[in-house]
Amino acid sequence: MEKPIKIAVAGSGYGRKVALPVYAELAEFEPVAVWSRRPERARQLAEETGVGLGTGDFDELLSVPGLEAVHVATPVATHVRFAVAAAERGLHVMCEKPLADNLEGARRIVAAIRSAGVAGLVDYELRMKETRRQVIERAREIVGRPRMASVSLVQSDHADPDSRPYTWAHDARLGGGRLQGYGVHDLDLLLEVFPAVDAVAAATDVGVPVRRADDGELRRVTAEDAYALLLRFRGGGLGMVSLVATARHGRSDVIEIHGDEGTVRLDGDRRVWWGRAGEELQSEGPLNESSTEAFKRVARNFWAVVREGAAPEPSLQEGLRVQAVFDAVRTADIERRWVQPEPVTSYP
Numbered sequence: 001m002e003k004p005i006k007i008a009v010a011g012s013g014y015g016r017k018v019a020l021p022v023y024a025e026l027a028e029f030e031p032v033a034v035w036s037r038r039p040e041r042a043r044q045l046a047e048e049t050g051v052g053l054g055t056g057d058f059d060e061l062l063s064v065p066g067l068e069a070v071h072v073a074t075p076v077a078t079h080v081r082f083a084v085a086a087a088e089r090g091l092h093v094m095c096e097k098p099l100a101d102n103l104e105g106a107r108r109i110v111a112a113i114r115s116a117g118v119a120g121l122v123d124y125e126l127r128m129k130e131t132r133r134q135v136i137e138r139a140r141e142i143v144g145r146p147r148m149a150s151v152s153l154v155q156s157d158h159a160d161p162d163s164r165p166y167t168w169a170h171d172a173r174l175g176g177g178r179l180q181g182y183g184v185h186d187l188d189l190l191l192e193v194f195p196a197v198d199a200v201a202a203a204t205d206v207g208v209p210v211r212r213a214d215d216g217e218l219r220r221v222t223a224e225d226a227y228a229l230l231l232r233f234r235g236g237g238l239g240m241v242s243l244v245a246t247a248r249h250g251r252s253d254v255i256e257i258h259g260d261e262g263t264v265r266l267d268g269d270r271r272v273w274w275g276r277a278g279e280e281l282q283s284e285g286p287l288n289e290s291s292t293e294a295f296k297r298v299a300r301n302f303w304a305v306v307r308e309g310a311a312p313e314p315s316l317q318e319g320l321r322v323q324a325v326f327d328a329v330r331t332a333d334i335e336r337r338w339v340q341p342e343p344v345t346s347y348p
């Protein structure tokens with residue numbers, strides 16, 4: 001093993017729960033600094049995790065001697081600011097998904113990374129879960145051309161105003177909403193199998209319109225907690241992506257991919273089924289759904305990109321591809337019409 005990458009993590013949510021513990025565990029990384037908006041929280045985190053610096057000053061984070069990479073895990077609307085600043089200092093960037101809250105912002109991040117000549121990845125880690133990896137690999141192998149593909153998520157964690165505290169994730173202006181939380185992961189999965197989307201239609205809803213903040217006050221929720229998306233694939237076939245976060249009874253994700261040559265399904269018991277036309281479906285599972293294990297795969301790839309020149313996965317180009325469909329979804333929802341995603345030019 002070559003020397004570990006010295007990395008800083010910006011963000012005390014996902015950054016603390018998943019990214020920092022994984023970087024600390026893997027021999028490929030050495031976490032050296034952590035950023036929180038609250039300096040005292042940053043110092044406490046650094047102490048708890050044995051990281052050298054905890055700071056609320058992003059510039060101080062970027063100035064750590066020997067720092068090589070930054071993981072940006074802050075609210076979506078702030079990714080551009082953090083990721084561009086890191087790239088301009090010549091640091092490699094692991095950016096949380098979606099790259100930004102619109103395609104223009106995502107392109108600014110990609111342009112900054114490209115002109116700095118550093119490595120960049122976007123953390124679409126859900127595709128690295130064992131369940132979803134199997135779905136993608138089997139689908140590529142056997143389904144053929146798309147007929148109908150669907151991803152259906154049913155969650156109960158937002159069913160009441162007190163069931164999850166109010167954060168930026170409930171504020172549309174900060175890029176919140178369940179579409180940025182889960183919808184982009186599901187679009188990423190479908191695009192891995194059927195990349196050519198001709199047009200999208202979309203409807204979003206706020207089922208629980210107020211949510212209690214940590215200060216005890218009720219705040220108005222402006223970002224969706226439910227959505228239903230329709231996709232038309234170029235050359236034929238439809239896709240459906242839906243989520244309800246306010247269900248009274250949640251269940252595991254269900255994915256179905258029906259093509260002209262075969263079928264792949266992830267059922268609610270984490271079992272993957274597949275078969276070609278004329279064959280009985282066979283299955284494997286229950287498979288591992290751990291986010292931490294999935295992120296380890298992304299992190300190891302990041303190391304290989306930086307140290308060995310491996311191909312990034314998930315790549316910035318794939319991040320732009322999702323972002324273009326995500327932008328079209330937003331427009332389709334607001335204007336209540338079918339919208340064609342903007343083509344994204346290729347990024348090496």
Ligand SMILES: NC(=O)c1ccc[n+]([C@@H]2O[C@H](COP(=O)([O-])OP(=O)(O)OC[C@H]3O[C@@H](n4cnc5c(N)ncnc54)[C@H](OP(=O)(O)O)[C@@H]3O)[C@@H](O)[C@H]2O)c1
Nearest residue numbers: 011012013014036037038073074075076096097123167168
């Ligand atoms: N890859 C995945 O599967 C996955 C899973 C979850 C989240 N994420 C992504 O991770 C990113 C962060 O999400 P999260 O759930 O970790 O969020 P979070 O816990 O609410 O906040 C993350 C960080 O942003 C700071 N912050 C909060 N509001 C801010 C504001 N208005 N301006 C600047 N900073 C602010 C927080 O400050 P404090 O430290 O003071 O609290 C915290 O350090 C998002 O891009 C999200 O999509 C990815």
